[in-house]
Amino acid sequence: MPRVIKHPEFRREELLDHAQTLFLTQGYDKASLNDVIASAGVSKGAFYHYFPSKEALLEALADRFARQALAGVQDIIDDPGLDPLDRLNGLLSQSRRAKIETAPEAWTLFETMFRPENLVLFHRINLAASASFSPLLVKIIRQGIEDTTFRTFDPEGVADIVMQFGMATHDVVAKAIAGGSDADMEIAIEALEKRVRLYEIALDRILGLPDGSIRIGEPGYVRTVMTARQRKSAGKALAKPDI
Amino acid sequence: MPRVIKHPEFRREELLDHAQTLFLTQGYDKASLNDVIASAGVSKGAFYHYFPSKEALLEALADRFARQALAGVQDIIDDPGLDPLDRLNGLLSQSRRAKIETAPEAWTLFETMFRPENLVLFHRINLAASASFSPLLVKIIRQGIEDTTFRTFDPEGVADIVMQFGMATHDVVAKAIAGGSDADMEIAIEALEKRVRLYEIALDRILGLPDGSIRIGEPGYVRTVMTARQRKSAGKALAKPDI
């Protein structure tokens, strides 16, 4: 094979791109290194020039995901006009807005991420993301305690609970997606909507707020997202998400 | 090697035992099938006579764990003299009692289960355990709603939260264990104790109970467990996991 030389930074990103596609479609274990380098059009020597192991590739990929997720909420973090409750609500509903807007690609990525063969990949991403998000949440909660909006004795603990709820929501979503028939989907949507309401009230009470303060998503948003997803996958059955 | 024939049931359990040891000490991925069959003193043919794949071995092991965990709480489930709150409290503090009593073995198992290389194993166990425990929790919560002890509109959701809290506790424990020095340990114990209090109050409020109704563990129990563990491992300073 001819020798092709590219800017190292570009090559690295390219490898990450192809790895992402393959890891998400086939799972980290099942996608072999040979698959990755074949897809990227790169020799083994080149790969091991950029990453010390397959594991390191996974790690780098997880980091990239986490950085992207963090970038998606920077505006909410930076906005000086927001009080702690607004900021928290903004963070909680951020993924929602993003998902509705960029529905098609984001959702294929999203639903593949929850397939069981992607457990390891998902866990790594989550680890990296948690490490980034936790301090942000703690800071917001601390501010809320100072100006007496929130009331709790364990900001770190509450931050953990918030992230747990976020993940658990996704878990319920995953189950909803897995269901086949329209009837299944309808039930799943109903359950998910109820679950979101529960999480809202739970956070209200944990933070010492009046019921209805925390808003993860307005009523009906679950249905909006899910049906949007359904329409998309109706046209073309599982488009390849090439990033 | 000579041909040794044992009762199939016994052989199967034997294989599970050796797999458990190796998977826990080295992790599911790192422990090879050859390791398992060498440890069990069995040929490859024999292994594949009992299990269709390495994956199936993992599954069977997770099932066994789940069944054991379920058996450990059967008395609480069956006790007709308990009201829903007692039963819930009993379930939540069960692992505690069991862990203090059978401290040494249970704890080595417990802490190895949270090592990162055991992610897959742990997840499988959790999946199987959740499937068993969730219906029990839902039933208890439903009873509590009927006799107006509890107040919530989503019993399944609350059951999920309870299990999440249980797992999250273990996660904090894992971090505590990971910490090296005594000072680290002291901080971790403090944090964990605080976290348990938070989960108790959170569940109180989610279930519409007065603060202080849910008791996961009495104050000081974390310290009891952790120091018991420390004494045990004090004799030998961090044995190299000879991978």
Added chain:
DNA sequence: TGAATTACAGACCGTCGGTCGGTATGGTAG
């Protein structure tokens, strides 16, 4: 322009999970 460094190529290696043809064993029917 030439030496050093970087970016790549691909043959090769040990080990992995899994397969397969074969053999010993225990139960059972004649």
Added chain:
DNA sequence: CTACCATACCGACCGACGGTCTGTAATTCA
């Protein structure tokens, strides 16, 4: 007791895997 058969078990073998190594083309800089 014997013939037979299903079951329990053995271990050589296989393709594919992650990772290593030697070597070479391109780039950089003195």
